[in-house]
Amino acid sequence: MGFTVNRRKTRTCMVGDRPVGGDHLVAVQTMTKTKTWDVDGTLRQIRGAQDKGVDIVRVACPDDKSAAALPAIIAGSRVPIIADIHFAPGLALKALEAGVHCVRINPGNIKLELVQKIVALAKDKGAAIRIGVNSGSIMPRKGLEVKQDMELEMADLMVDTAVQWCEQFDKWGFHNFKVSLKSSDVLTTIYTNRRFAQQTDVPLHLGVTEAGMLQASTVKSSIGLGTLLGEGIGDTIRVSITGDPLDEVDVGYEILSALRLRKKNVEIVACPSCGRDEVDGGVETLARQVEERLRDYKGNITVSVLGCIVNGPGEAAEADLGIAGAKDAGYLFKGEQILRRVPNEKLVDELMIELYKLEKRTRRRSSQPRAIE
Ligand code: SF4
Numbered sequence: 001m002g003f004t005v006n007r008r009k010t011r012t013c014m015v016g017d018r019p020v021g022g023d024h025l026v027a028v029q030t031m032t033k034t035k036t037w038d039v040d041g042t043l044r045q046i047r048g049a050q051d052k053g054v055d056i057v058r059v060a061c062p063d064d065k066s067a068a069a070l071p072a073i074i075a076g077s078r079v080p081i082i083a084d085i086h087f088a089p090g091l092a093l094k095a096l097e098a099g100v101h102c103v104r105i106n107p108g109n110i111k112l113e114l115v116q117k118i119v120a121l122a123k124d125k126g127a128a129i130r131i132g133v134n135s136g137s138i139m140p141r142k143g144l145e146v147k148q149d150m151e152l153e154m155a156d157l158m159v160d161t162a163v164q165w166c167e168q169f170d171k172w173g174f175h176n177f178k179v180s181l182k183s184s185d186v187l188t189t190i191y192t193n194r195r196f197a198q199q200t201d202v203p204l205h206l207g208v209t210e211a212g213m214l215q216a217s218t219v220k221s222s223i224g225l226g227t228l229l230g231e232g233i234g235d236t237i238r239v240s241i242t243g244d245p246l247d248e249v250d251v252g253y254e255i256l257s258a259l260r261l262r263k264k265n266v267e268i269v270a271c272p273s274c275g276r277d278e279v280d281g282g283v284e285t286l287a288r289q290v291e292e293r294l295r296d297y298k299g300n301i302t303v304s305v306l307g308c309i310v311n312g313p314g315e316a317a318e319a320d321l322g323i324a325g326a327k328d329a330g331y332l333f334k335g336e337q338i339l340r341r342v343p344n345e346k347l348v349d350e351l352m353i354e355l356y357k358l359e360k361r362t363r364r365r366s367s368q369p370r371a372i373e
Contacts, residue, residue, distance in 0.1 A: 016080030
């Protein structure tokens with residue numbers, strides 16, 4: 001059995017054919033960074049993210065030109081598309097008419113009768129709504145001094161606002177929605193989502209907004225999202241990175257896989273290296289080669305890459321296959337068993353040969369008829 005995260009019980013929100021919440025795997029999202037009216041460029045990013053395993057993609061919809069591009073984007077994407085509207089009700093209606101699977105709105109910035117109109121159209125079209133409450137739209141502007149108690153008050157206000165919108169949507173007879181409570185502050189993100197989770201069964205989209213470049217965002221998102229996910233809170237995530245959206249998907253999967261909430265196809269367990277490292281150019285070079293060779297591998301495999309075998313192959317016993325550097329010739333191993341010694345420059349090639357042998361055996365076993373019990 002081992003350790004597992006007990007997920008919070010939520011209702012399910014359908015974003016196209018992708019269920020979010022309930023017992024479903026936590027969905028990984030990203031957002032395109034292209035001009036949405038650039039259909040080819042946007043679809044190129046969506047397809048790249050699809051190849052990485054993204055579940056849902058959000059596109060910005062700031063103007064009519066972008067809304068007009070939505071039908072072509074939806075037609076060209078294998079994953080559901082969310083149009084990010086924020087506070088322009090007219091665009092939300094256009095996006096829903098165009099067939100988006102979900103619109104992300106900040107209802108606090110829209111007149112009530114127009115929110116109701118958006119909700120009615122979403123219901124009619126079978127689309128979902130993400131109620132987005134951002135600290136930026138509630139908290140005082142950056143640069144102003146925020147006293148400790150005021151910070152707490154504002155965070156509570158975010159939660160209360162989101163809860164009230166949920167109650168309003170339910171009263172209108174619309175239940176296919178999820179909520180995001182986003183802040184660029186990690187502690188506020190944790191506090192607001194925890195508090196919201198105690199009060200409703202509405203699925204939560206998690207993210208730390210404006211989290212920065214790859215390294216800063218990875219740290220902030222791992223702490224913010226990781227803390228909540230570890231407590232079972234969160235049904236879909238987006239890691240916001242100032243940079244490549246494909247990195248957002250990769251980091252999202254890393255966080256979920258660290259908590260055993262999702263399994264990546266390929267897991268590379270590499271040691272950090274130290275003075276015992278026997279690999280030419282260091283274990284990092286070897287790990288990068290393995291990563292490159294497994295980039296398009298579609299099976300499920302955990303590979304361990306060690307700089308030396310000082311602690312024995314048992315160090316990476318959870319891996320299916322592994323390689324370790326050693327003087328003159330390294331080791332190739334399967335689980336804890338050493339298969340053979342291999343010249344260091346051939347380690348990756350031999351690893352790939354073993355991997356395909358293993359895959360062939362697994363395929364043969366799974367195609368054999370099962371005994372009748
Ligand atoms: S496996 Fe070897 S090289 Fe890697 S960190 Fe451990 S002792 Fe150092």
